[in-house]
Amino acid sequence: MSSAATRPAGPDHLWSVDEHLEDILATVRPLEPIELQLLDAQGCVLVDDVMVPVSLPPFDNSSMDGYAVRVADVAGASEEFPAVLEVVGDVAAGAAELTPVGPGQAARIMTGAPLPPGAETVVPVEWTDGGLGEGPVGGMRARSIAPEGAAGHVRVHRPAEPRAHVRAKGSDVKAGDLALEAGTVLGPPQIALLAAIGRGTVRVRPRPRVVVMSTGSELVQPGEQLGSGQIYDSNSFALTAAARDAGAIAYRVGAVVDDADTLRSTIEDQLVRADLLVTTGGVSVGAYDVVKEALSHVGDEDEAGSGIDFRKLAMQPGKPQGFGSIGPDHTPLLALPGNPVSSYVSFELFVRPAIRTLMGLDDVHRPRITATLKADKALSSPKGRRQFLRGAYAGGEVTTVGGAGSHLVAALAHADALIVVPEDAESVEPGSEVEVVLLG
Template structure:
């Protein structure tokens, strides 16, 4: 089998807009194929089918209280001075199948969740009675049972109960044939609870995308390790992995990779087997040690000949975008499965902003989840923005107050200001044509988590 090598092209001959780059990515990213998964394995996934109810929930009338199942007529005149005295004919526990029939002047002791016995029309809570057998008020009902069936003795009821009181009717939650969950629903704990309650043990979903995150740079040191001269701690791989998980993906952090072409190339090749998306940060500019371009240009070199040769080719394009931060960007599809690869700039803020604008929508598209994009609102800028580069769309960190509809810039425009990013909850968008924003002017705001 012949091998097609990766082709890297340089889109830097023109300046791409943010919208053009995003559209280029999403046009080449399609939702993952649907699969059948066990309920717990489907957590965080998106349904691809409407789920209808096959069995009513609850499946039978049952009691919402510990008490007594009685007829309405037998207790409608009950008072504390003149309680209704009823014969206790048996116990009904949750899961009971053989139910006593409640006739005139009778009561069945019943537990929460137990089916309503035939003849009974309502439930009298135990607190409304003397607890049974003619004694004082009771809280432990089981102590009054006189035989295995609970028959024998009597109970005094000192309050009336209306028909159906404290009764959970069959189908009160969802009825047979009703839509339980619609296609497109993201499955969280409440949705999985509903599926289990209506008897579904598997469900058809789109799997959560597997995202491999790695950052490049010989200066990177893992957190917890001492820094040497010229070194910094690797924050990008942590930030991007966390962001991928927050977007709904299963993310694998590879960590920092040295500025060595062969090492980076081999690392990416090794990771393709478990990746639906590869995200790199760093090495996409024009510096002498920006190795991502060079590594991708030779990613297929080690699979030249032989029966086991693989098609690890693809196409990666590097572009300059009319945005700040995040001007250098790369995107392509590599490997035998044409796995999407998004190459982000290395400055921490640039990498994170680029993730929010480009990687997160790609992940959401792979999931088949809506909305694909972050919510954008209009807000009043509470402080003036004195300078923004002409011809470039600027994304500034900010804090948004939903009560007042105002947004305040946090920190400066520098792409290295991680602390400012940590205190922001939105991105303030300054359009390409604007070089400043006056205090009190309206701006678009991209809301983050």
């Protein structure tokens, strides 16, 4: 993996959102494919097309418990004049040897059992007496076509159309069909299909391993007592959950104090289990030098191409960002701001697409739509910055949720969209059409 800082830009260069994202996606590469057992492949992306080796179902079979019969033998059957058929045997699911059904005969059949030779249709057991009859009934009220001396009989009270209640061979998929195409994310239904066509393993790109850590001496683990000037660490929980939602296997590391040696040591320890590292905090003015020092000497610093580039982006929230690669394997690292809203918006815009790229997906972005802004007054936006406001979307309209402050976690919890205000707009009037990023 080459260095992320591919654009000629000085420390005062203001990167656009699109430039920063383009740089990330040009650097991050999909993980190498591996062969996995089916259940281990859940959530992974299929690398190759999978063809159907055997038709589903592989044989004609019954969709009901009942009797396999010939159509002519039950034609005209009724409650008053049932067809009385000789029962020649039972057919259970998985049966290998099948007794043929001839004229005047029936085979008791179970759901999923193969249709025996000679049978043309299945009558559900509810249309019969359940095989309780012992032969032709007296008074000639039953239309018996069973041979004399038959031991077991069934009375059928309704006619059946040809191939009624029969699942045809290949009615689901046929041998040679495309079962799943490359790029498919394997969920429970896809795992079921692979198992049904006999695949025990499958070639996929593994789910990326993402390590998330917060930085800041003021951070306290939830559940512990807050001291003076301290706050609970919410960012690492939010970003770990977001990484899992994106499809990754995510690991949360407890908050790291603002000390370069401690941060460097922690990151080096995590490299062994990380395909992507995400830090939050310590990238703005004040902690900038400590984080820069720590991330400049992580892993094998002699490896060409490693290093983190700290940038300023023309966006709000989330102006300070860092991106690059570290360690001997050039593991990508994204350094996000520490304010809760800034870090989450940055995750959605930059980290989530990186995770989806590692997975090997073609479409790595959240869906974007156009919606009508529903508001009491115009929205203001800083000139030259692309602003992302929290919003709630419904029925083609979007409303703002909370204020523009990057610390408002409660408002974030009630938002399901981001309202995008472009760089060249300083205000947006109610009723205007706006771009909306849908979350979840």
